[in-house]
Amino acid sequence: MEAKSLSPCSCPAPHEDVECPTFVPASTPTLPPRAERGGELVGQRFGSFRAIRELGRGGMGTVLLAEHVLMPKRVAVKVLHSHLAEEPELVARLLAEARAMSLVQHENVVTIYDLDTRDGRPYVVMEYLEGQSLAAFARGPIEPALAVELLTQVCDALGAAHARGIVHRDLKPANIFLVPGPQGRQRVKLLDFGIAKRLSRAEGETPTRTGVLLGTPEFMAPEQCSGEAVDARTDLYAVGVLGYLLLTGRVPFSNESTAAVLVAHLTQNPVPPHEVRPGVPPALSAVLMRALAKRPEERFATAAELRASLESALKAAATPVAPAPASFTARVPGPVARDYPAERVGRAGLFLRCTGTPPPLRSDVSLVLQLPGGELPCVGQVVRHVSAEQARAWNMAPGFGVELRDANPAFQQRFSRLLTGTSPAPAAPTPDEPHAEAVLRDFRQRLQGDRYAVLGVPRDADADSVRAHAREARTRLESLLSLPLSDAQRSFVQRVLARVAECLQVLGNPERRVEYDAELRNVKGVMRCLSAGLTVTALEACRRRFFERHPETEGHSILHIASGEAYLSAGRVSEALACYEAALHADPLHLEALKRWTALQARMRHSAEATASR
């Protein structure tokens, strides 16, 4: 469980397989010389406090237990190692740490009482914590309820820091202390703001060198690993790692080589915690996976949001699951909409009966819940498959489990009402909101089209543009929810939001997009997927699946390709292009045909440009 700390590195990129040679610059904190390791600080005065024993020692300083000379008050005093007191950068770091902590002032952050210098060595007087670090407390997986209790307090501490523009940047079990709290509970105290960063620095404060990597590799967010700008969401990623560790007993990425860990944060998706340890509730696992998203904008926006999601996931996990009413089905829209009867239902998830192939594990599905009281559109994630064989062994129906995304109180209220078929107290219906109507008209039109039309992007859009348009659509729709919408408008907005999320899931992922583009015969889209890094092996696998769905077209491309070749050798480029288009209509993922088609397109374009410029 112990993670190694990364020394400053002055290069912004991760290193392939070796520790960066710049990781240990001259000013890196090191252990104090042997002569200083004795208890020569014990008995010394620090202001009104006298040191009575050493509590521990870190890279920056020695921490002492000290007592007020006149009162029975105990404090901890952190004294900078004498051999580091000459290093202005480290002195500044200790002072910045004390300032950051005293700015935060929160019950989950250690309290700072004083800051001074003795014999040229700066020291910080702080609250004495009688307890143990989280690293010592949680040496293996802990119960989800306790993990959430600790994580929510960490979120509270971070929320307070972020509200003052401070990012911690080195959250890890060794920096979290647990002290006895009310009713026998553990109270979290966040320590060690040694590398915390103020996002808008006050004048006179020492900045962290740009391009310097600071942190602990196992807990570092992708943007921190690559030396890019950090913000509050960088800390939320570390909470994701911490939660992962508490629930499964291991961090998402570990390796002997620091560089390999950094690269993993940048490029690999972690195995979801509930797959590492089956006792982890899938809803909680989903919250941590969102905190661990590679792109900050895909994580939670604030510590408070992450906290609320952790709590509601835990509550949902504790909600008993009941048999679903007979008339409850879930429709998965798409080119071929399918209805699945609901087998069991909880507040945040359901189990759908399915004898064929269920949607892939961890895929997002947009659903229209057809409940006894009416329809409810929503988005969910497939978290469980039960095969026919497992179903026989466990005496249940085969199918798949879905965790619902919008498990917020308003949604749950609506869900419960429609599930039981109880109608709300009659109220005067709210009329349609005119401003919203103009926006919704646009989306009604978009829903007539394919997924590209829903997001409002051309069929050859690149992944960044797809994401940007999805974000814009979501923002436009979400902004409507604060208006006094009619019931029909509100439900339509929810439905479109679900559809936008589903379209992004498909078009934002080259493997899923290429499958869709093949169905649309959208050759430019297929080429986009290849340029976005889709491998030839993945393309071939998609192609096999395409022929499973369309066995009648297999082999039809051969003749068209042969004709295309013949036209080409006769110099008849446009006829050749038409042949390749026909070939790709039958076999849209044929790599050679794709390459030829692209080359011919380019050739036609160049000759048209040459003619125009003449």
Ligand SMILES: Nc1ncnc2c1ncn2[C@@H]1O[C@H](COP(=O)(O)OP(=O)(O)OP(=O)(O)O)[C@@H](O)[C@H]1O
């Ligand atoms: N306020 C405190 N109350 C009680 N014990 C403390 C307090 N602050 C630190 N300690 C103890 O002192 C030890 C050293 O603390 P310090 O913050 O210097 O360690 P560190 O995190 O290893 O240091 P660094 O990150 O600078 O290398 C810790 O292991 C902790 O047990």
